[in-house]
Amino acid sequence: MKIKLLSLMIIGFLAYFPAPLRAEDTAAINATATTPWLSIGNSQIKVIYPPEINLKKLEARLRGRDFPVSSAERDLFSNRKYHIENRIVARLGAILSRVKDILGVNPDQMHIIIKVFRNHKELADAYQGISGERSNSRAFYAQRTETIYTSIQDITDSVIAHEMDHAVVDHYFKFVPTEKIAELLARDVDSRLDGE
Ligand SMILES: [Zn+2]
Numbered sequence: 001m002k003i004k005l006l007s008l009m010i011i012g013f014l015a016y017f018p019a020p021l022r023a024e025d026t027a028a029i030n031a032t033a034t035t036p037w038l039s040i041g042n043s044q045i046k047v048i049y050p051p052e053i054n055l056k057k058l059e060a061r062l063r064g065r066d067f068p069v070s071s072a073e074r075d076l077f078s079n080r081k082y083h084i085e086n087r088i089v090a091r092l093g094a095i096l097s098r099v100k101d102i103l104g105v106n107p108d109q110m111h112i113i114i115k116v117f118r119n120h121k122e123l124a125d126a127y128q129g130i131s132g133e134r135s136n137s138r139a140f141y142a143q144r145t146e147t148i149y150t151s152i153q154d155i156t157d158s159v160i161a162h163e164m165d166h167a168v169v170d171h172y173f174k175f176v177p178t179e180k181i182a183e184l185l186a187r188d189v190d191s192r193l194d195g196e
């Protein structure tokens with residue numbers, strides 16, 4: 001799923017979004033967090049999460065699929081000699097590379113932010129804060145902030161691959177495809193993740 005705030009704004013629905021996304025987004029986080037959130041990442045991918053989130057659990061939830069990777073990539077996300085923060089970022093980088101491979105595109109200067117909430121309810125609240133609607137979705141991608149929103153209860157490598165597809169497609173195409181086409185592409189990428 002993704003939210004196309006930009007096009008909504010262009011056709012004059014700005015009145016329905018009284019505050020900019022970043023402000024609403026911050027408010028949604030502040031409402032549930034008393035301690036500052038933490039972040040890990042590199043120049044391409046940044047993960048933002050509250051301190052209560054167990055990184056071992058996060059790593060395990062990103063290891064459900066076995067898709068083709070180079071041995072160098074596998075070492076970076078599997079070798080226990082690396083810190084867990086680095087292994088998680090390497091795993092997410094491998095998923096992003098796989099998504100780009102399947103799509104056959106490599107947009108440069110992509111920065112993806114992944115916000116991981118503590119639970120599904122916080123995620124649904126954030127979605128409502130941004131879109132004004134209630135959703136049961138396990139994750140969504142907001143074009144305007146280039147951010148994937150999910151929760152520790154919802155995140156899997158499949159979920160992330162699907163949302164990364166939305167991010168890559170939005171970066172690559174000059175004219176963003178319709179939501180129906182974007183959704184079909186994202187589902188296709190997920191189903192091809194394991195193949196050669
Ligand atoms: Zn989607």
